[in-house]
Amino acid sequence: MWRCALPPLLRYPTVDELGARAASLVARHPADARLRRVGTSRAGSPLWLLSVGHGSRQALVVAGPHANEPVGGGTVLRLAERALADARLTAGADATWNLLLCLDPDGLRRNEGWLRGPYSLDRYFRKFFRPGFGEQPEWLPDGAQAAALPETRTLLALQDELRPFLQCSLHGVDVGGGFVELTRDLPGLARHVAHTAAELHIPREFGPYDTLYWPCLGPAVYRIPPPRRGDLAAAITEAAVESTWYHPHPYGTVTAVVEAPMWGVAAVEDAGLPADAPAVLRTVSHTLRRDARLLEDVLARIRPYVSDAPDAARLLAPVEDYLLVCPGLADAWDPDVTDTARPLPPLSAGHLAALRIAGRRLALRTAGLLHQLVIRAGTDPAGALPELDRLIDLWCADYRDGCGARWIPVPRQIEYQSRVVLAAFDLAVRHAPARSRSGEPGWGSEAAVPMHRE
Secondary structure: OOOOOOOOOOOOOOHHHHHHHHHHHHHHOOOOEEEEEEEEOOOOOEEEEEEEOOOOEEEEEEOOOOOOOOHHHHHHHHHHHHHHHOHHHOHHHOEEEEEEOOOOHHHHHHOHHHHOOOOOHHHHHHOOOOOOHHHOOOEOOOOHHHOOOHHHHHHHHHHHHHOOOEEEEEEEEEEEOEEEEEOOOOOOHHHHHHHHHHHHOOOEOOOOHHHOOOOEEEOOEEEOOOOOOOOHHHHHHOOOOOEOOOOOHHHOOEEEEEEEEEEEOHHHHOOOOOOOHHHHHHHHHHHHHHHHHHHHHHHHHHHHHHOOOOOHHHHHHHHHHHHHHHHHHHHHHOOOOOOOOOOOOOOOHHHHHHHHHHHHHHHHHHHHHHHHHHHHHOOOOOOHHHHHHHHHHHHHHHHHHHOOOEEOOHHHHHHHHHHHHHHHHHHHHHHOOOOOOOOOOOEOOEOOOOHHHO
């Protein structure tokens, strides 16, 4: 019988709180819930898997793949409570929910400076941390066999053990709207996303910049292309590279990447035609180039005295990644820079709003990391700190006043992401009736095929 749930989460849970809450659930429901350590992070933190139910169909939900996107921790706890409360999600679906509490606990700990609130844009970006591309555990830049990070190897081993019929990767959009990316279509998901977003007043993002060239399966739902090898810049800006999203594809798995926004922007949901798209694109691309040059100049001035600061290498890696991709993105979005091989698709007003937000995001993240580097160095002979403070304040004000970014309370973020995952689960169960414990292909009429042959 269902007993009293855990106290509701009013803010993002920390790594330690995730483990404690999961252990409390297991203590209350020992017959239906298990908690096991499936791996260890680079810094020695346990990677915990909370499993609910005893069905043969395995669902895998991964929280915390990106260090600065903590909503997934609250979501997996909410999903565990719902699965314990509603037998239709477990015995009724012959399913087991496998909930990885946090894939990158080391990175999440580095965000604890803003994690507990109060939540403001300037506080978030000044204390923001996200590792460089090579240290993000979902990516497989050299393929699964060469996976170097222990977090990545843990997730790959789980996928091979469970052969899930559904994998959900829980992500957060700092500024913008909610959307979903799928490795296989789930017909009807866009309608569920629309209904949930309307009920909870969550804007949907109709043109995320990393899905710009991807097939659209419905409003705010996109098909992830099969993986391919590419250079680092392409890998950072386009998720269609080898990753743990596609690794279980041969088992018939559908992966849903569920993005929930922190600060919502209504304009990203505007499907209308813009009045003057070329003018907006010029402004966005020119602004990104200008901001990148400013930040490159700051980096050059501070590098001699921050390189030996504590953790300098880990903070410099994402800075260099962001500055690497800025020129290419600015060129890709600039109507005066002709790329006959890859022209821009038709753009809605929502696309343009998303591109503006994405350019500003790159600049703000870089400025925030540079700010932390100077603070950690304990000295500022180049006088960079006042300049970085001014830029962060200016650019955050543009998000608030220019883009209309508005904070979405944490409980609503969690509720939105949970409902989308539950909708994906329901649709995946319906579309894979022949799914077995061993991972036999049963995805409608589509048999699993090796990734390189899709």
